Amino acid sequence: MRTVSAAELRSVLHHRMLIERLRQTFRAGVQSPPAHRHRVETYGTGDAALLIAPAWEVNQAVGVRIDSVFPDNAGSDLPQTQGVYLLVDGKTGVPQVLMDSSAALGRRSGAAASALAASYLARPDAERMLVVGTGALALELVEAYTAVRPIRHVLVWGRDPQKARKLTARFHRPKFRIEATADLEGAVRGADIVACATTAREPLIRGDWLQPGQHLDLLGGVTPDMREADDGCIRRARVFVDSRDRTPAESGDIAQPVSSGTLNPDDIAGDLFELSRGERAGRRFYDQITLFKSVGTALADLCAARLATEMVLHNDSIR
Numbered sequence: 007m008r009t010v011s012a013a014e015l016r017s018v019l020h021h022r023m024l025i026e027r028l029r030q031t032f033r034a035g036v037q038s039p040p041a042h043r044h045r046v047e048t049y050g051t052g053d054a055a056l057l058i059a060p061a062w063e064v065n066q067a068v069g070v071r072i073d074s075v076f077p078d079n080a081g082s083d084l085p086q087t088q089g090v091y092l093l094v095d096g097k098t099g100v101p102q103v104l105m106d107s108s109a110a111l112g113r114r115s116g117a118a119a120s121a122l123a124a125s126y127l128a129r130p131d132a133e134r135m136l137v138v139g140t141g142a143l144a145l146e147l148v149e150a151y152t153a154v155r156p157i158r159h160v161l162v163w164g165r166d167p168q169k170a171r172k173l174t175a176r177f178h179r180p181k182f183r184i185e186a187t188a189d190l191e192g193a194v195r196g197a198d199i200v201a202c203a204t205t206a207r208e209p210l211i212r213g214d215w216l217q218p219g220q221h222l223d224l225l226g227g228v229t230p231d232m233r234e235a236d237d238g239c240i241r242r243a244r245v246f247v248d249s250r251d252r253t254p255a256e257s258g259d260i261a262q263p264v265s266s267g268t269l270n271p272d273d274i275a276g277d278l279f280e281l282s283r284g285e286r287a288g289r290r291f292y293d294q295i296t297l298f299k300s301v302g303t304a305l306a307d308l309c310a311a312r313l314a315t316e317m318v319l320h321n322d323s324i325r
Contacts, residue, residue: 007101007102007103007104008102008103008104008315008318008319008322009103009104009105009106010103010104010105010106010314010315010318011106011107012105012106012107012109012110014318015105015107015110015111015114015314016110016114018314018317018318018321019114019310019313019314019317021114021117021118021121021146021149021150021153022153023313024114024115024118024309024310024313025118025121025122025125025150025153025154027309027312027313028115028118028119028122028306028309028310029122029125029282031305031306031308031309032122032278032279032281032282032283032305033279033282033283034063035279035305036061036062036063036304036305036308036309037061037062037063037064038059038060038061038062038303038304038305038308039060041057041058041059041060041304042057042058042059043055043056043057043058044056044057044058046074048076048078050076050077050078051077051078052077052078054074054075054076054077054078055074055075056072056073056074056075057071057072057073057074057075057089058070058071058072059071059073059304059307060304061304061305061307061308062096062308063096063308064096065096065097066096066097066312067093067094067095067096067102067308067311067312068093068094068095068096068099069091069092069093069094069304069307069308069311069312070091070092070094071089071090071091071108071111071112071304071307072089072090072091072092072108073087073088073089073108073109074087074088074089075087076088085109087109088108088109089107089108089109090104090105090106090107090108091104091105091108091111091307091311092104092105093105093308093311093312093315102315103311103314103315103318105311105314108307109142111307111310111311111314112302112307113142113143113146114146114310115302115306115307115309115310116143116146116225116300116302116306117143117146117147117149117150118150118306118310119248119278119300119302119303119306120147120150120151120201120223120225120298120300121147121150121151121153121154122154122278122282123223123246123248123278123281123298123300124151124154124155124199124221124223124298125154125155126281126288126289127221127246127281127288127289127296127298128154128155128198128199128221128289128296129198129219129221129289129292130155131156131198132155132156132157132198132199132221133155133156133157133158133159133198134157134158134159134160134161134196134197134198134199135148135151135155135157135159135160135161135197135198135199135200135201136160136161136162136163136187136193136194136196136197136199136200136201137160137161137162137163137201137202137203138163138164138190138200138201138202138203138204138210138211138234139163139164139202139203139204139226140162140164140166140169140170140172140173141203141204143203143225144162144173144203145173145176147201147203147223147225148160148177148184151199151201152181152182155199157182157199158182158183159182159183159184160174160182160183160184160185161184161185161186161187161193161197162174162184162185162186162187163186163187163188163189163190163193164186167186167188170186170187171186173186174186190210191212191215194211194212194215194216195215195217197220198219198220198221199220199221199223200220200221200222200223201223201225202222202223202224202225202226202234202235203225203226204226204234205226205232206226206227206232206233206234207231207232207233207258208233209233209234209235209236209239210234210235211234211235211236211239212236212238212239213235213236213237213238213239213240213241213242214238216238216239216242216243216295217295218293218294218295219292219293219294219295220295220296221289221295221296221297221298222235222239222243222295222296222297222298223297223298223300224257224259224297224298224299224300225300227257227258227259227299228256228257228301228302229256229257229258230255230256230257230258230261230262231258232257232258232259233258233259233262234259235259235297237262237263237266237268239297240259240263240268240269240297241268242295243295243296243297244275244289244290244294244295244296244297245260245269245273245274245275245297245299246274246275246276246277246278246281246288246296246297246298246299247260247274247277247278247298247299247300248277248278248298248299248300248301248302248303248306249277249278249279249301249303250274250277250279252301252303253277253299253300253301254271254274256301257299257301259299260274260299276288278303
């Protein structure tokens with residue numbers, strides 16, 4: 007069985023190729039039962055959790071993402087969430103590849119899914135992008151979006167301005183201008199695309215900041231008590247999600263507006279399955295405000311793992 011490191015994963019899994027493979031996979035669909043979450047008792051101050059998310063394509067491949075969440079690691083140099091991804095041959099059941107960083111796989115597949123949504127929802131001429139958040143996913147988002155839209159200017163905002171500046175410095179001679187900003191409202195008002203990847207529990211983006219024609223992408227807020235955008239954003243935008251089955255219940259940016267009556271579940275315009283299959287239209291007119299909310303899918307992880315495996319094994323064969 008081949009082991010693939012996070013560095014090797016990033017080197018073979020290019021966004022443009024992954025986005026198109028994701029488009030094909032969302033059209034075809036995969037089998038992805040609900041993920042399992044188990045509480046794990048510890049001797050620390052808080053219990054840990056074990057997350058298991060399987061998915062498979064019949065007679066093709068079976069994938070399982072296994073993540074451990076240990077909140078007490080926040081007080082050390084260890085990440086709170088760690089995990090692996092196992093890919094198994096769908097015909098024989100033989101384990102093929104073990105990816106030693108499910109987080110790296112998830113970040114790349116998550117950013118690619120957002121870019122796939124933007125290919126339907128963001129204006130074709132969108133040039134100005136704002137990234138809200140300074141975590142590892144921020145880098146992935148910039149790279150993914152530049153694969154689907156002619157991005158020329160990127161602003162990065164974070165609660166810690168120094169982290170925002172460090173993140174922008176990691177881009178070596180990019181084909182676009184990238185800089186940090188401390189003015190969140192002004193940056194939102196001036197952007198064509200606003201992509202948020204934070205752990206915020208209270209809304210950061212206000213509906214009255216949004217401008218005609220903008221696309222708002224929300225990747226944080228992955229639990230019902232987390233929010234990145236307020237109800238004003240929901241009221242003003244045409245709302246899409248990555249999966250109708252999971253996102254409305256799991257994401258605070260959708261669950262809370264539904265609970266308050268601000269959003270009717272039937273008013274969700276579509277998900278990535280429907281967009282990719284042409285069953286729902288994306289952006290309808292130039293000045294329309296669109297919003298995409300994602301919590302991640304086992305489908306995207308399986309798709310990314312299969313593509314990475316193909317590339318890794320191909321590289322091994324020609325060495």
